[in-house]
Amino acid sequence: MHSKDLIEAIKTRRDNLDVTQEMLADLSGVGLRTLKQFESGKGNPTLETLQKLGNALGMELTFTIKELK
């Protein structure tokens, strides 16, 4: 997953759950400005930020070995 896809994953999940940026910011403990920046593709979030968002949305970040096809 490229950085854009990670963003999309969060955004899509948030939309599906009918959660606004403001709600997610509150729920996750991530600053609203940080979330806005992230979702608009301008950020380079830290692992901690990603984990906080993931937790709030019931998502998980994993590192896997790429299969060679």
Add this chain to the structure above:
Amino acid sequence: MHSKDLIEAIKTRRDNLDVTQEMLADLSGVGLRTLKQFESGKGNPTLETLQKLGNALGMELTFTIKELK
């Protein structure tokens, strides 16, 4: 995957490929100090750093919805 597991994944992969921290730092473009800090569990790396390491090791970072069991 918790933050510790992400670290382990990288470290294990690196060891399996018989790559030193120094080599991985060079290969990935991540500073040696940053890698050392990360692997010793003291960092909060940015997404960019994680991606660089992943790329160099043939690994991929993904965001998935947690299945509820």
Add this chain to the structure above:
DNA sequence: CATAATAGTGCAATAAAAAGCACTTTTAAC
């Protein structure tokens, strides 16, 4: 044990993420 390679740490400078605030733009509902 020596010693060479690899990994970990303290310190410091620089760059950039996180955050709040106020504002603008877009979207959706009427």
Add this chain to the structure above:
DNA sequence: GTTAAAAGTGCTTTTTATTGCACTATTATG
């Protein structure tokens, strides 16, 4: 077209990630 909610942006401060350098600690290997 109005209005309200949601999303995006500019500016700023504070915090912290990244990095290099020099050093110490740990781990093989002879």
